[in-house]
Amino acid sequence: MKKAVSFALGAVLAVSMLAGCSGDQKGGTVNTDGSTSMADVMGALTEAFKAKDPDITVNYSGTGSGSGISGVLDGTCDIGLSSRELTQEETEKGAVAHVVALDGVAVVVNPQNAVADLTTEQIADIFTGKIANWSELGGEDAPIAVYGREDGSGTRSAFEEIVGVEDACAYTNEYGSTGDVIGNVASNENAIGYASLSAVDSSVAAVKVNGVAPSEDTVKDGSYTIQRPFVMVTKKDVKLSAAAQAFLDFAVSEEAAEYIAAAGAVYPN
């Protein structure tokens, strides 16, 4: 009896292994690797894709844009994830960009604040502490309170990267969530902070950057500059597995728009 059972078990195992080996069956695994800022968007896309095609497993590991791109070029993952545009060098090595979303970061001040328009340079000077009083920007004579997010936050890395103040910010206060930043900017007339565009509400005022007010449209047409693309990277002349192709097709399709919006980003097309 025992023997029969173990034989049956072995047979089942062998068959299931065979089934696993046959490549063009439905299902499979997609390994994605890269930008930590894309965690929210990837989470939303993965979840929606799983509902659509439960046989395909999408793995995401957040290691940073650079290592995601080199990962796809070296063939250690199927799709690389980058929250910046590809460099020329990367393109020459065969990296191909598929923009799945745009991420806008709004610079917010208290509604009482008269300053409503800043240049990128002024913003950089404020956040590095070179400009420390609102009167230097045409506002009232009051010290500037610079609010930001904690180290490791995607919004923080996006903002600092785009404005060019990476690890050079002199923050007055740091907060653990977007809501905290907005709440504290709303309650302090001296404050300036940044938050994902989708989270900005009427309790704070988003300033114009270089004369352009942030909105879904100005992010889409590129005139609002504090934004970055969320890119899925593949390698030229390397054919994706059926599963990876299906996931990529889904991510750039119109179907994905609502999930991308739900994750706080802007659908680009």
Next chain:
Amino acid sequence: MQLLFTLCGLAAVWFVLLITVYLILSGIPAIRKIGPADFLFGKTWAAGRDQYGILPLILTSVYGTAGAIVIGVPVGFFTAVFLAKAAPKKAAAILRPAVSLLAGIPSVVYGLVGMCVLVPALRSLLGLPAGDSLLAAILVLAVMILPSIISLSETALEAVPKEYEEASLALGATELETYFRVSAPAARSGIAAAVVLGIGRAVGEAMAIMMVAGNVANMPALTRSVRFLTTGISIELNYSQDGSLQRQALFSIGLVLFLFIMLINALLNLVLKREKED
């Protein structure tokens, strides 16, 4: 029945052991990678640049607690003397429930009031860009440790034998002289226990001070935004990646905090033991 009690008792021991072992196992790797000296005495905490020095956090926790004690202990002690010795019955009937109510307020509420009242007040009073600062945290902590200091000191003062005070009064000392020269010294180990308990509460507090301290890992200064050991963990835990050095370093902060608390507990036990021997 015996078995049930034993099991319940063992559960507590088991949890302490589990937490200790877990903290040590998860806290050691980062300290070894960063180097114990760089970790404990490094002046910069910037996960983005892979710099993990927690000296600013340690000093902030020490200064913050010391500040809370400097403000909270005199106020608490005088309140206790008033309650135990001098208060008319009616005043005590109002004050005592108020103190126990203070102990029952959740720390997030202390933080909320601090954030909405104290922080803006400090901002306009001192002309700061933002009121979130070490000073704000000290004030909040001072209020939070009051109940434990008051109730423990009061108990200690009430346990002083009446004969001591009667003897002092009979010798011509005034009431005030009696309370501070006779009663307080006689109750000193109980009062010391109250202070140590207050220190423990202040060191371990996270929620309330996260809302008023500003949370930038600066070297501590009264009017600047600071980060405590406790808030250092809670503010960065959400977005640190699993398995990254940042996440591991946060566990190491937890280990350091744990050692601080152990030290304070040992001190408390020592004080209480002395009291028994007295």
